[in-house]
Amino acid sequence: MRRGIVLGLLVAVGGLAAVNAQPPAGQPAPKVLEVEKLADNLYVLKAAAGGGNTAAFITATGVVVVDTKNPGWGQPIIDKIKELTPKPVTTIINTHTHADHVSGNVEFPATVDVVVQENTKTNMEGMGPVTGREDQWTPSIFTANGGKGMPKRSFKDTMTLFSGADRVDLYYFGRGHTNGDAFVVFPALRVMHAGDIFARKGPPLLDANNGGSGSLIGDTLAKVHAGVKNVDRIITGHSTVMTWSDLKEYSEFNKDFLGWVQEELKTGKSVDAATAEYAIPAKYAGYTPNAAQTKTNIGVIYNELKK
Numbered sequence: 001m002r003r004g005i006v007l008g009l010l011v012a013v014g015g016l017a018a019v020n021a022q023p024p025a026g027q028p029a030p031k032v033l034e035v036e037k038l039a040d041n042l043y044v045l046k047a048a049a050g051g052g053n054t055a056a057f058i059t060a061t062g063v064v065v066v067d068t069k070n071p072g073w074g075q076p077i078i079d080k081i082k083e084l085t086p087k088p089v090t091t092i093i094n095t096h097t098h099a100d101h102v103s104g105n106v107e108f109p110a111t112v113d114v115v116v117q118e119n120t121k122t123n124m125e126g127m128g129p130v131t132g133r134e135d136q137w138t139p140s141i142f143t144a145n146g147g148k149g150m151p152k153r154s155f156k157d158t159m160t161l162f163s164g165a166d167r168v169d170l171y172y173f174g175r176g177h178t179n180g181d182a183f184v185v186f187p188a189l190r191v192m193h194a195g196d197i198f199a200r201k202g203p204p205l206l207d208a209n210n211g212g213s214g215s216l217i218g219d220t221l222a223k224v225h226a227g228v229k230n231v232d233r234i235i236t237g238h239s240t241v242m243t244w245s246d247l248k249e250y251s252e253f254n255k256d257f258l259g260w261v262q263e264e265l266k267t268g269k270s271v272d273a274a275t276a277e278y279a280i281p282a283k284y285a286g287y288t289p290n291a292a293q294t295k296t297n298i299g300v301i302y303n304e305l306k307k
């Protein structure tokens with residue numbers, strides 16, 4: 001008994017040491033993925049530093065991966081999926097063009113099908129700077145890899161992949177985070193991956209450089225809420241799994257923000273003055289403020305309203 005406790009303590013201390021161990025200088029930190037199981041054949045692979053949430057949907061014939069995170073995270077995703085199933089990855093769906101959702105594509109075998117909304121395909125051909133984050137721009141990973149990982153197929157409004165329990169429905173409802181935000185629905189599981197048009201409860205990134213729109217994002221989200229049926233759980237771009245009513249609330253949050261910005265512009269407020277005044281309305285409890293993003297978004301919406 002006592003010996004067991006001592007052994008247990010040693011194991012616990014050893015475990016802590018392993019967690020605290022830093023990689024040697026110059027070595028990259030290990031890329032660790034946290035796995036959240038939503039169903040026997042659907043998992044979310046998460047890593048705070050890795051980029052957007054990745055979904056792995058296991059079908060009869062292979063694995064569908066939604067979003068592939070930052071550069072260097074493709075192989076860790078492949079390795080983690082090998083722990084979940086012996087089936088190969090056959091398909092990648094990218095929800096939109098951003099580097100923290102598409103860069104891992106280049107690490108998958110060239111035979112893997114890559115499917116995106118058609119505007120995202122165009123955006124991925126450029127991989128230009130993101131509005132408000134121009135200083136973080138890096139050259140296209142696809143150009144650096146001879147085009148490997150680029151989309152092979154695209155859709156305009158809807159597309160269906162596979163059938164029965166394996167069915168995946170893709171939708172596009174209009175501009176928001178970018179002009180190519182795909183919604184990926186797994187009907188048999190009543191789950192949807194929303195990508196970054198619903199990244200978290202807080203100000204969205206409105207990437208005007210890639211077709212995003214603060215005037216339209218609320219309407220687009222409302223169209224999704226009205227147009228997609230039989231979904232209970234939503235995999236968000238960067239946060240926890242949320243509910244269908246959370247999506248409705250998020251469309252209203254964005255519509256309310258647009259209405260407020262319209263008033264600020266009418267009364268002649270500068271972007272800085274409006275930013276200083278903004279507070280998340282009390283009814284959106286639990287939403288995380290982001291002053292820098294709010295400032296960018298006010299600027300984006302002013303530009304749209306002045307056109």
Ligand SMILES: [Zn+2]
Nearest residue numbers: 096098177196
């Ligand atoms: Zn994004």
